Amino acid sequence: MQFIAPLFFAALAGLAIPVLLHLTQREKKQIIRFPSLMFVRRIPYQSVRRRKIQHWLLLLVRVSALALIIFAFARPFIRQSNMPIVPGTGARELVVLLDTSYSMGFADRWDRARAAAQAQIAKMSGSDRGSIVLFSSGADIAVRASMDHSPLSAAIAAAKPGAGATRYAPALKVAGGILAETTLPRREVVLISDFQRGGWRGEEGIRLPQGTTVTPIAIGGSEDQVNVGVTAVSLARSTFSDQERVTVTAGLTNHSIKPVSSGTLTLDVNGIKHGTKPVQLEAGGTAQVEFEPVLVGNRNTKATVTLSPDALAADNTFNFVISPTEPVRVTVIDRGAGDAGLYLARALAVGEAPRFEVVTRLADNLPEDDLRRSAAVVLNDVVVSSPLARRLSRYVEQGGGLFVATGQRANWPADVDLLPGVVGDPVDRTRGDAARVGALEFAHPVFEPFRAPRSGNFATVPIYQYRKVTPAKDGQVLAKFDGTAPAVIERRVGNGRVLLWASALDTSWSELPTRGVFVPFIHQSMRYLAQYSEPRPWLNVGQVLDASTAALKKDAAQRIVLTPSGKRVPLQDEGSEVMELTEAGFYELRRASDKDVVVVAANVDPAEGDLTTIDPKLIAAAAIGGTGGDATASKGPEIPLTPEAQERSQRLWWYLLVGGLLLLGADTLMSNRLAKT
């Protein structure tokens, strides 16, 4: 028994009140007139008050009434899982957990699984109740607590393997929830699955209610049949004659114990067969199959590699999306003379993942369109006027990136608060030792590639001059000259980011542009400022499609998701911008105007294709906390109850309160009777 409001037990101290009343109760002040008190000696009341309780029964009634009322207010409740269950007698609460992961489609396993489920339903007696829970990576209750066999059989007949992977934990939790609410004396779970090892990750904190019996029914066999699956594809991009090409390489795994010698693998692009390759695999072996390069034309090109049919069809198809690489547009603002931007332009020109499309403009001639289309802007040692500074400030607040290199001429108007620091006078280190860049924040994305040893060392780069920068309050220093003066400072403004390099990007002040760390430093800075992330060619079923980060993120209009099975699912702007992928195939995310379609490929979890099994008793024992399959469960975990079940388990307070009030009534009657006597 537990209590919802145990603090009310502090009121138990109030039980002392009736006891004190009984001890200190002064008798009625009826004065007895006596002829003479000659023989009557004085006896003070105090000496006897505390040792005389005359009406023990009345005291007992009063104390009991108070105690019952206090217990009622403490709201006791009994967990249904704690209720004693007598196994083996009475009606059953049967929960059939039926695995609908795609691996159940292997050979004839699904038919046998359904037959096993139907057999369990047929065994139900008239007083038994049954539930059907279909599970893969998640669990859905198809029929809940029904005594009628018809809906149960119909739910089993209508079920079919999906595209999900096997996960036992959600199914057992759902079963625990159903069993926790039951009032029937016997609780039983029948788990029908192929018991893949990948579906069980250890303990997982699952405990079924006490007294539950778990009966695993393993659907195995047919291991001698061929089962080859496509586990992944890799896309190698290349450019030929200014045209981007993608070479598709598919990874294959033979999960079966038989070698494959006559299989084929076909690549389809936009529904058109691009090529077919023979497949030869040893038992349990892996292979990679490379196709001829695919010319990348439009965005969101749907591509599929398909294996020749085998016993498990779901993992024979692998979908992915091919899109031309989207360049990152960078606008460089410099003074337009000399070679100040030479090293920067060269560094940006060699980028392939992503490519950088560089536009160079003068500080006094920056078209608004260029600014709007740019993912990042570089101020390469220029004097910035106040109007330009305000335009850049608005640009950054709206999500743009700004890289500021402060050489000899760099100047920033004081009335615009955008830079991560106040740029001061130049520091000349041409005499004596040159400054070195150190104290790098390797955790930051800009310097993360330099974290590993021999992956670039800024400390070897001499810096002869730099500008003294006083960091702003919200400026984060990412690197320092000689460990003291700020060298790289970042500031986040609105949705955008600003990076400040406190020296020049040419060789006038440092040797950085000629060193190996320069190009990755510039690339990482631009990727970071442009908030660039590589588009994923595919997702797995069970993962979520985040529409807010998809290519349509800037469009607040209503969006629609077209699923592989042809359903149109509208996405609201708020609340449901994520959608779980439940089918293998191509999801299309489009606006209401049907322009700018974003295609997302979804594949089954390749790990599910591995049919290696686990001992079912391990799962059953873990679920009931015992050591064997039919062991009686120990005390179960806290299983959330429905409000009705909670109310039922907490109803005890009502009886306590009524009992307390009845005792108070009895107390009144007894008191009156005693008063009369």
Place this chain on the structure above:
Amino acid sequence: MAVEIHAIPGARFMDPSVLARIGNLELVSRAVVDGFINGLHKTPYFGASVDFAEHRGYVPGDDIRRLDWKLWARTDRYYIKEYEAESNMNFSVLLDASKSMDYGSKGITKFDYARILTACLTNLVHHQRDRVGFVAFDTEILEHVPPSAKHMETVLHVLDRLKPGRPGQLSEPLHKLAEHFGRRGVIVLISDLYEDPEAIVDAVSPLRFRGNDLIVFHVLDPTELEFGFSDAQPFEDLESGEQMPVVPEAFREEYRSLVRAHIDALTQAFSSVRVDYELLDTSKPLDYALFRYLSVRSKMMKTRF
């Protein structure tokens, strides 16, 4: 001399509380005394007087020795000569009318019991032709009826209107009274004797100086003897008005022993000064007191004859 008998059968055995409800002291006393005498089977009036009182007609059964032959000679009718009985004894009741006597737990107060007892004794004595006197006192003398053969009605009347109301004290009024009892007689003191035994004996002893026989009736309520209270309650002294908290259960045994010691001390003290002492429980019938009186009187009569 014929004795009128209007006995109520068993009246002397009546519960005093029942008698107290009758209210008419004369009726009560007659009922008790006549019944009492009726049960004695002998009359105490033989030849007690020589003074002529009157003649009355002869009825069969009268002693022919008491025929007035001279009158028969003149009238030719039989007359019996009746004589005024000669009172040869003074009888006085000293009744304590202090406030403490106004207590009763069983339907009758000690004072009512004492009044009935006084009335009965008076009636009894009156029948014996003794002179009857009465004194009521508390700290002083409240009522004083000198002994006389004709004072019975007066005594009953005084008794009837007497009410206890003030604290009492024995020594002062009894010392005063001792001077008035010049003739030898019987004195009955009825009181609850709530004083020290020595003080009581000192107060009572002077009454015996003139050769009086003294009977002390110590009247107590059963509750005063048993102290049968249960709940702790405040007690108030009837005379002083003083209140004090009392826990009877814790005190009962000690109280009883104190009362017994008090009674024993009184018995011892009165015995040493030749005073008859009798404890009367108001729950017991009155005849016991009457017997006690008669035994004393017979002792005196034996002394006289």
